[in-house]
Amino acid sequence: MALETAYIQEKMTQKFGNKVLNFSMSRDVFSFEATSDAIYEVIRTLKTEEDLNFHFLTDLCGVHYPDNDENHQFAVVYHLHNWVENVRIRITTYLNGENPEVHSMTDLFLCTNWMERETFDFYGINFIGHPQLKRILNMDEMVSHPMRKEFPMEDSGRTDKDDRFFGRTAQKI
Amino acid sequence: MSDLLLLPEHRYAKVIEQTRNEDGSELSILNLGPTHPATHGIFQNILLMDGEKILDAEPTIGYIHRAFEKIAENRPFYQVNVLTDRMNYCSSPINNMAWWMTVEKLLEIEVPKRAQYLRVIVMELARITDHLICNSILGVDTGAYTGFLYVFQFREKVYEIYEEICGARLTTNMGRIGGFERDWSEAAFKKLDTFLTDFPVAWKEFENLFERNRIFIDRTVNVGPITAEKAMQYGLTGPNLRAAGIDYDVRKAQPYSSYEDFEFDVPVGKSGDTYDRFCVRNAEVWESLSIIKQALAKLPEGPIHADVPDYYLPPKEDVYHNMESLIYHFKIVMGEVPVPVAEIYHPVEGGNGELGFYLITDGSRTPYRLHFRRPCFIYYQAYTEMIKGGMLSDAIVILSSLNVIAGELDA
Numbered sequence: 001m002a003l004e005t006a007y008i009q010e011k012m013t014q015k016f017g018n019k020v021l022n023f024s025m026s027r028d029v030f031s032f033e034a035t036s037d038a039i040y041e042v043i044r045t046l047k048t049e050e051d052l053n054f055h056f057l058t059d060l061c062g063v064h065y066p067d068n069d070e071n072h073q074f075a076v077v078y079h080l081h082n083w084v085e086n087v088r089i090r091i092t093t094y095l096n097g098e099n100p101e102v103h104s105m106t107d108l109f110l111c112t113n114w115m116e117r118e119t120f121d122f123y124g125i126n127f128i129g130h131p132q133l134k135r136i137l138n139m140d141e142m143v144s145h146p147m148r149k150e151f152p153m154e155d156s157g158r159t160d161k162d163d164r165f166f167g168r169t170a171q172k173i
Numbered sequence: 174m175s176d177l178l179l180l181p182e183h184r185y186a187k188v189i190e191q192t193r194n195e196d197g198s199e200l201s202i203l204n205l206g207p208t209h210p211a212t213h214g215i216f217q218n219i220l221l222m223d224g225e226k227i228l229d230a231e232p233t234i235g236y237i238h239r240a241f242e243k244i245a246e247n248r249p250f251y252q253v254n255v256l257t258d259r260m261n262y263c264s265s266p267i268n269n270m271a272w273w274m275t276v277e278k279l280l281e282i283e284v285p286k287r288a289q290y291l292r293v294i295v296m297e298l299a300r301i302t303d304h305l306i307c308n309s310i311l312g313v314d315t316g317a318y319t320g321f322l323y324v325f326q327f328r329e330k331v332y333e334i335y336e337e338i339c340g341a342r343l344t345t346n347m348g349r350i351g352g353f354e355r356d357w358s359e360a361a362f363k364k365l366d367t368f369l370t371d372f373p374v375a376w377k378e379f380e381n382l383f384e385r386n387r388i389f390i391d392r393t394v395n396v397g398p399i400t401a402e403k404a405m406q407y408g409l410t411g412p413n414l415r416a417a418g419i420d421y422d423v424r425k426a427q428p429y430s431s432y433e434d435f436e437f438d439v440p441v442g443k444s445g446d447t448y449d450r451f452c453v454r455n456a457e458v459w460e461s462l463s464i465i466k467q468a469l470a471k472l473p474e475g476p477i478h479a480d481v482p483d484y485y486l487p488p489k490e491d492v493y494h495n496m497e498s499l500i501y502h503f504k505i506v507m508g509e510v511p512v513p514v515a516e517i518y519h520p521v522e523g524g525n526g527e528l529g530f531y532l533i534t535d536g537s538r539t540p541y542r543l544h545f546r547r548p549c550f551i552y553y554q555a556y557t558e559m560i561k562g563g564m565l566s567d568a569i570v571i572l573s574s575l576n577v578i579a580g581e582l583d584a
Contacts, residue, residue, distance in 0.1 A: 026516050027278065056405055059518070059529055061544040077531070079518060079546075083419075086426050090518065111408030114554050122242075137235035137583060146243060153240075153247050 003085040005030040008052065015045060029079075031090035039076075039093040040103035046080055046089070047108055054080035054089060057105070060115040062123040066097075066149045073097025074125055078105075101126035104133075122147035185221045185229070194223065203565070207236050211569045213310060214579030218556075218568070225564050230557045234550075238583040245543040249508030250276050251350060251484075253543065258344045260547060260581040263306050264299035264524035265345045266335065273348050274429055275519040275530040279512070280350070280484065287475040288352035289431040290468045294365070295338065295347065296430070296521075297461040297468075301372075302328045303524030304412070304454040304461075307576040311451060312383060314573045315392045320382045324375055330368050337361035351485045352478025365469070373462060380455055390448065397559040397571035398446035407555035410548050411526030413575060416453045417445030423522040435467045447574040454576075483510055508538035525549055525576040545584055549577045 008030065009023045019038035024031060034042045046054040059079040065072060074095040081088050095102055104127035105112040116127045117136040124145035127133055135142065144151055189200045206217035215236040221229040241256045248256075257272045258265030270292050277284060284292075305328055309321035332342040337360050339347040348354065383389050399409070404417040414421060422439045424432045440456035442449030478485050482501050491498035504510060514536045520529040526548025533542040556575065560568040 029518055031516070057408065058520075058527065059531060059544065059546045061531060061542075063533060063542045077544075079529075079531070083421050083426070088518070090516075109408070110403075110406040111551050111554060114550065118550075137238040139235075146240065151243075153243055 003052070003082060003087045005087075008089065011049070011052065012042065012045075016042060026090065029088050029090045031092065033092050033094070036093045036095050036102050039078075039091070040105065040108075042091060043078060043080070043105060044108055046091075052082070053084060054082045054087075056081045056083060057109040057111060058088070060105070060112055060119065062119040062125055062147070064123060064148050065094075068094075070098070071096050074100040074123060076102055076119065076125060095125065099126075100124065101128055103128050104130040106130055121145070124148070183219075185219065185231075188221060188229075198224070200228065205565075205568070207233070211314065212572060214577065214582075216572065216577070216579065216582075220565070220568070222565070227560050227563055227565060227568060230560055230568075232553065232557060234553070235583050237579055241584045242543055242545065245540055247539055249538050250510075250512070250540070251505070252508075253540065254348075255344070255346050257545075258346060260545065260584060261303070261524055261528070261549075261578045262343060262580050263578055264303040265343065266295045266299040266347050267303075267521060267523050268528065269345055269347045270296055270430070271519065271521040271523070271528055271530060273350055274521065275517055275532055276350050276484075277479075278519050279515055279517050279532060279534060280481070282351050282479050282481055282484070284352055284430075284479050285476045286431065286473045288477050288479075290434075290472050291353060291357060291477065292348070292430045293432065293435070294465050294468050295335075297464045298331050298334060298365075300461045300522075300524055301458050302331050303576070304458050305376075307525075307573070308383075308451055308454050309379070311393075311447070311570065311573045312389070314570050315389055317382065317386075317389065320379050323382075324379050327368065327372050327375060330364065330372070334361055334364045334368065337364060349478065349485055351481045352476070354478075354486075356477045362469075365465075369462065369466065369469075376455075376458060384452065384455070392566075392570060393448040393451060393574070394446060395444070396447045396563065396567045397574065398444045399555060399559060400445065403555070403558070404445060407558075408551040409526070409555060410552070411523065411576075412453045412457060413445075413450055413526065413552055415439065416442035416449035418443050423520050423527050427520060429519075429521060434471070435464045437464050447570055450574045510538070512536055512538070520546070523548055525578065525581075526552065547581045547584055549575070549581050550584070553577050553582060 012020045016038055019035045020032055022033045046052050058081045061077055063075040063077060072094040075092050078091045093102060104116055114136060116130055117133060119125050120127060120133050121135040121138055122145055185202050192200055201222050203220045203222050205220055206212050207215045217233040219231045220227050245253045245256055254269055254272050257268040260268055305324050309324050312320040335345050336342055337358050339345050399417055401417045401419050404414050418441055420439045420441050425439060437460040440453050442453050486505055487498035487501055492502045512534050515534055517532045518529060520527050528548055529546030531544040532540055535541040559571050
């Protein structure tokens with residue numbers, strides 16, 4: 001029997017109530033949100049429950065949303081995959097901008113170790129319970145978190161790549 | 174990126190101080206890399222050693238980090254392509270095609286069959302060169318230089334085919350949104366035919382040189398094994414995972430670019446050791462050759478790109494003589510193209526594992542966020558565990574057999 005997305009949704013809402021929300025089919029991947037205090041339990045349930053069996057963590061990454069409200073400034077996105085049923089799932093959790101922290105997944109999936117270090121390195125998101133949370137791609141002496149949107153990429157005087165000159169309002173840098 | 178100089182408070186220094194072997198000998202630290210001729214790339218490992226036995230290792234990465242994800246947030250979609258082929262530079266066309274397919278998924282563009290088949294051909298060529306490099310270099314690391322010299326000329330032949338298709342060799346920047354920039358020339362097909370007749374002969378001989386070779390077997394069997402369970406935990410994908418006995422292949426699980434039209438097997442190993450990884454790659458080369466032959470035989474006629482003037486650059490002659498083409502040309506070059514707001518994850522089977530692009534758009538001319546799921550960044554974490562208990566020379570062989578590409582590791 002194929003794993004139905006409706007079944008996943010029912011199962012998750014049954015267990016976590018209003019801590020899981022915004023279920024939707026985002027193109028070809030079923031996705032939903034989980035609050036940051038419940039995310040560890042959500043992923044653990046998805047992995048360990050036999051009928052869900054999302055045993056492979058494909059990807060973990062951070063996103064910065066500076067225009068959101070205070071409690072939705074950062075997001076951590078998890079992609080899980082059930083190879084037996086061949087179903088992918090995406091879970092997003094939003095974090096507070098002042099103090100972005102979320103429980104580490106390293107005891108569920110060993111592969112998250114470096115992915116969480118990378119997210120910490122680039123976004124300054126604190127993964128509670130991570131065995132060795134330090135920078136991975138940038139040098140230790142660096143003080144900023146370069147993937148945050150306020151971090152300028154190149155000469156700030158340069159205007160030829162500015163969205164305003166193309167009739168758009170989205171201001172990237 | 175740290176610990177280039179071993180500080181007195183490094184955890185290994187304490188271990189050495191506290192441990193004394195029965196015969197009075199001491200443990201030692203060896204700094205392998207960052208630049209070492211045997212590591213084929215910039216990898217640093219601080220090894221804690223007892224004689225020649227490795228007790229623990231601490232890998233340091235990031236030496237060629239180029240901030241591709243940050244750059245991608247500041248470039249129009251078509252300019253991101255040149256970043257992708259600098260990741261896994263042993264199979265750049267796969268990365269290029271993966272990026273175009275991600276954008277096409279975002280824009281919901283249907284690519285014509287001919288372009289899809291041509292993409293399959295070029296992706297399988299790239300897979301062959303990727304495996305060819307990995308396996309022949311593994312041979313070099315075990316002391317067999319001949320095999321490498323023998324098959325390496327065929328990478329050159331494949332690069333000549335790339336050259337015919339797109340004009341470039343290593344960092345190909347091949348294709349466009351919706352298909353290819355031009356149809357393949359007759360010379361390209363001719364070179365492909367020559368390759369398909371000459372290469373299998375050489376590859377068969379290469380296999381014969383290694384697969385039953387006593388020295389090679391002694392050096393690789395039971396070296397750096399990994400169980401299927403551990404392989405999943407560490408996020409291994411691609412040939413390294415299949416060597417451990419799991420038949421997960423993105424081309425089968427989630428066919429893209431018409432892979433469902435072709436018949437091919439997914440070779441699997443059993444023990445996940447260096448020898449199995451070598452054999453899985455060898456077998457995959459045969460499958461790739463078979464896919465290329467099937468695609469050539471079934472290659473349909475028709476356009477080589479989708480009819481999407483908003484995203485596909487018009488021919489240069491039209492730009493000079495046709496007002497509409499000029500407008501489209503201007504808009505595309507300035508990055509002024511309509512883009513929906515969406516979140517896309519597109520995986521492909523790269524040379525060394527599942528290569529995924531996670532793309533978030535906000536309707537502006539650049540990606541809002543682009544994350545590369547780089548297979549070797551994830552599975553290189555397992556390296557420490559694989560080399561523990563082995564010899565130093567095994568560590569070198571295991572590193573080659575994992576096919577870790579520095580450019581992809583550090584993005």
